[in-house]
Amino acid sequence: MVVRSSDLDLGFIEEVSKISGQAVKSCFQCGTCTGTCPSGRLTSLRTRTIIRKSILGLKKEVLSSPALWECMICFKCHEQCPRGVNIPVVMLALRNLAVREGVSPPEGYPKMAKSVFEEGAVQPPQEVVTRDFESFNRVSLKLPALSKPADFGKFSRALGEIGLRKFIGG
Amino acid sequence: MLPKLDIDLVEIKGAACCGFPLNSIDNLTWTYLTARNLALCEDQHLDMLPLCNGCHLSMCEVKHALQANPALKERVNALLASEDLRYEGVARVRHVIEVLHDDIGPEKIQKAISKPLAGLKFAAHYGCHALRPSELGRPDDARNPKKLETLIGALGARWDIYPERLDCCGAGIAVSAGESSLKIAGAKLERLRTAGFDALVTTCPFCMRMYDARQEAIGALLGGATSFPVFYYTQLLGLCMGVDEASLGLHLNMSPVGEVIQKFQARTS
Numbered sequence: 186m187v188v189r190s191s192d193l194d195l196g197f198i199e200e201v202s203k204i205s206g207q208a209v210k211s212c213f214q215c216g217t218c219t220g221t222c223p224s225g226r227l228t229s230l231r232t233r234t235i236i237r238k239s240i241l242g243l244k245k246e247v248l249s250s251p252a253l254w255e256c257m258i259c260f261k262c263h264e265q266c267p268r269g270v271n272i273p274v275v276m277l278a279l280r281n282l283a284v285r286e287g288v289s290p291p292e293g294y295p296k297m298a299k300s301v302f303e304e305g306a307v308q309p310p311q312e313v314v315t316r317d318f319e320s321f322n323r324v325s326l327k328l329p330a331l332s333k334p335a336d337f338g339k340f341s342r343a344l345g346e347i348g349l350r351k352f353i354g355g
Numbered sequence: 356m357l358p359k360l361d362i363d364l365v366e367i368k369g370a371a372c373c374g375f376p377l378n379s380i381d382n383l384t385w386t387y388l389t390a391r392n393l394a395l396c397e398d399q400h401l402d403m404l405p406l407c408n409g410c411h412l413s414m415c416e417v418k419h420a421l422q423a424n425p426a427l428k429e430r431v432n433a434l435l436a437s438e439d440l441r442y443e444g445v446a447r448v449r450h451v452i453e454v455l456h457d458d459i460g461p462e463k464i465q466k467a468i469s470k471p472l473a474g475l476k477f478a479a480h481y482g483c484h485a486l487r488p489s490e491l492g493r494p495d496d497a498r499n500p501k502k503l504e505t506l507i508g509a510l511g512a513r514w515d516i517y518p519e520r521l522d523c524c525g526a527g528i529a530v531s532a533g534e535s536s537l538k539i540a541g542a543k544l545e546r547l548r549t550a551g552f553d554a555l556v557t558t559c560p561f562c563m564r565m566y567d568a569r570q571e572a573i574g575a576l577l578g579g580a581t582s583f584p585v586f587y588y589t590q591l592l593g594l595c596m597g598v599d600e601a602s603l604g605l606h607l608n609m610s611p612v613g614e615v616i617q618k619f620q621a622r623t624s
């Protein structure tokens with residue numbers, strides 16, 4: 186691949202390091218992370234490459250990469266990294282930056298965010314069908330109602346202040 | 356089950372999501388949601404017992420972050436003030452495995468059971484967030500955890516380690532790469548089927564969802580050979596203490612747990 190200096194944002198790695206609180210530049214590309222990664226075996230995620238491209242300053246390419254969303258945040262790489270970089274935290278920082286730049290995350294995320302904003306949980310209580318094909322919900326299972334914020338108005342106002350409303354398009 | 360072993364459980368009033376999945380979208384949103392649940396515990400004078408590994412990790416990470424960053428703590432408290440809440444960082448956070456192993460203890464469990472799970476062999480699954488990141492302090496050792504196996508032994512059952520023991524269940528990419536997440540969970544089930552285990556045991560609801568509730572979807576994707584019994588540890592504990600199956604929610608497991616329950620009942624009758 187050809188990399189032009191016009192593709193590079195040299196301030197990008199500083200931004201990523203600051204937001205994640207990690208010394209990302211200390212990576213010496215040993216590849217232990219990619220070798221450990223259980224997701225990368227099945228997905229397009231190449232952990233080492235994401236870090237390398239971030240350090241080089243390929244901001245647009247990194248932030249628009251679907252691989253960012255294929256990290257399972259399992260921390261196996263972090264346990265093995267000889268530099269002690271908390272790579273999952275870097276991935277989360279990259280995701281936050283991507284969203285701020287207008288990248289659309291996988292659709293499950295806006296759905297969950299909307300549900301938290303409106304119901305206080307990532308999804309409302311479900312009806313389930315058992316292996317014997319019987320249907321149950323919380324009421325028929327005699328479970329108490331789920332706890333929820335006492336004053337929903339105040340709860341969603343605080344979330345709105347942080348900016349959640351903007352993200353879910355409200 | 357915990358009340359039967361002298362641990363009082365109280366619902367936190369007003370609790371909402373800890374926001375773990377929303378950490379991918381915005382760190383502050385997640386920090387606020389998690390701190391909010393901790394503040395509610397402080398307000399209600401409760402220790403917190405998150406049942407899910409992800410929630411437990413969120414609580415521990417946010418406690419650490421707010422202690423290290425006073426400016427962030429004040430920002431969070433400004434948001435919490437609208438609900439008359441304040442986060443100080445004094446609420447204790449416990450994990451189910453810690454409560455069972457460290458607080459109650461295997462000896463007390465062994466004495467409390469009336470019917471041991473003799474003759475059955477179980478594979479323990481801790482789940483990533485019960486073990487990592489190790490520097491934060493997790494319920495068990497990241498490289499060689501032992502507590503869940505010890506707890507299985509306390510029920511009179513056999514256990515064994517297996518190469519995939521510390522593998523992730525794939526939940527983290529269930530939203531973004533659904534098929535891959537099912538394949539990851541399926542790989543462990545496939546292995547355990549032929550490795551001489553009777554069932555998989557976990558304490559995390561999200562891992563449980565991947566291995567148990569999604570088992571049919573895994574089978575459809577991988578071509579069938581992944582059907583395998585999966586339990587919550589507390590379900591097995593309850594069986595050994597003589598609790599009825601309905602109370603233990605055993606009718607709700609989607610995996611074929613009936614085989615194991617039958618074996619258990621055959622041995623004790």
